[in-house]
Amino acid sequence: MTFTQVTTTCPYCSTGCSLNLVIQDGKVIGTAPYYRSPVNEGRICPKGTYCHQFIQNPDRLKKPLIRKGDIFYEADWDAALDLISRRFAAYQPDEMAVLTSARCSNEDNYLAMKFARGVLKTRHIDHCARICHAATMVGLFLAFGCSAMTNSIPDIGESDCIFCLGSNTLEQHPLIGRQIIKARARGARLIYADPRFTPTAVQSDLFIQFYSGSDVLLLNSIMGEIIRNGWEDNSFISERTAKYESVRKVVLQKRYEPEIAGPLCGVTPEIIRTTAEWIGNAERCTVLYAMGITQQTAGVDNVRSIANLMMLTGNMGRPGTGVNALRGQNNVQGACDVGCLPNFFPGYGKVSDGAAHRTLARQWGFPNGICEPREGYDINTLFERLKGNSPEIKAMYLIGENPVVSEPDPAAVKEGLSNLEFLVVQDIFFTETCQHADVVLPAACWAEKEGTQTNTERRVQRIRKAIPPPGDAKPDTEIICALAAKMGFAEQFTYTDTRDIFNELCTVIPQYRGMTWDRVSKPEGICWPCPEPNHPGTPILYTDRFSHPDGKGVFYPVDWKEPSDLPDKKYPLRLTTGRLIWHWQSGTMTRRCKNLTDEVNEGYLEMNPTDAESLKVRSGDLIKVSFRRGSLLCKARVVRDIKKGTTFMPFHFIERATGNLPEDSPDSLPRMSEYKVAAISIEKIQDAEP
């Protein structure tokens, strides 16, 4: 029996663990450790362990499909691409939009972006970062002049004090959680803020069981206490930052004193004082945060408050410090870097900047230019523009996106998609969104193609082809190049291989300019910025200056505002949402992995025993969860680990889609919807089955 192994990077979370895929007789039959990556040193979590199980699932798309009436018919590539090219050619640029995916590689996303802006000439391109870390992009840009995790994953293990909020790290990013455990073994303290007593809370030295939505209140109160005790870093503030006084004034207001802010956060004043003391006196403090912070309408405020706290205490630009935004999907950082955003070109040049626009148009060599030099629509706006009888957007190309499950209002997304005149969906499975398509294109999955992806710490790493794609499925890059050629742009989309595409994207992304295929193929990859060929990469940002032109970090005063959808008499409980260790995003991949579905395969609502008792609900009972815009049915789980008055639901299950629960009131700056704070009521429908 002969086995071979191919080293690649995990397709799920943004930790970017390396692992080996084990191949026998042309099939991937398992995974094995790969010890040489500094990210995970051979360890992987359950999702990584079983990531091979969806690759050969019989549901994989194997042929292009063309809709006729209500039925999809198999077609060959030529017919499918002919149809798409003819239909796209009939629309004006502003009538078309392209959505890409943080699941796809850098090369896939880069070519999709080049196709949108160069071939379709549309400004409307976005991807799923909008629903996870758009607030990070905006907030960190404003504070530091660049939007990315500031330190590396191994560097977390160097910290003396880890403040983790809005991130159940041990479940969401288990191999980053391992660095927390390493730091604690060295004597570091973990302060953990969450409404739930999660596996991360188990590791904590101080647990802040606060109300979701009170993040700024908590952070301002901590900062006020640090300043009152003289624990701020005055030399860092004066030499490295600007506008400190405005923040000082806000956080010293009476409303943020621990006696007043504590009860509003749901914690004692002592908890706030201890947190301030530990952070204020730590030699090296780091903040880890994730979607608990960003998936709120106050997401940008939350991010800016975290940046304020770390600048206040001088915890920037050194080992074991920093603002460490733990991104969601495997390649959300890379999809942003390569410019799949309506306001940024590759490398974060503004689309409205004439010089950046001219440079890109010249580098790409499109004879009639590229899209207009102004911002396009983000995902939320796109679906708004799909409403009504004559929607502004008429055709869409979705690559690896499943908005019917992932967007905040699935009913509105379905209505919007059905209003389109022409929809192309490119994916590995026939997703819920494919039901609305005119053409479905079968794509290769990550194990069937070469490429790179950029993890949450800005580390560019390789994915490698282990087996060929099933049937007629093709890598996204090949599909996009073939379609571009059909539309008359073969010259701009001729590449010898994936390495050639990577070389091109390195020439247009300043942060990647010094990278080569061979360099990123090494076990340690390279963290950007890597501006020159001999540059070693940059695991820690802002060691001597921030990215703003004057090199300063910018404080910003943030006053706490109550979340818009707070409990009241009719809807007396809070709902928050999140991930389970067993599943990933909309479940398209993990729900096709038997070992993971054997653990959990349906949605549920967690509630506190006191709340459950007052409603006469027991674990396993069928309950109706009502919110301001609708309701759903699910089973109850009564657990002691959740704060009284708060409930929790995992968001991986379409039949229990939590995406549609919260009020859809996008944050005005990054257009982020409210996923983490919603008011609900609960009614028991049926007793648990005996």
Ligand code: SF4
């Ligand atoms: Fe994959 Fe993330 Fe688990 Fe690592 S921690 S194995 S990247 S899911």
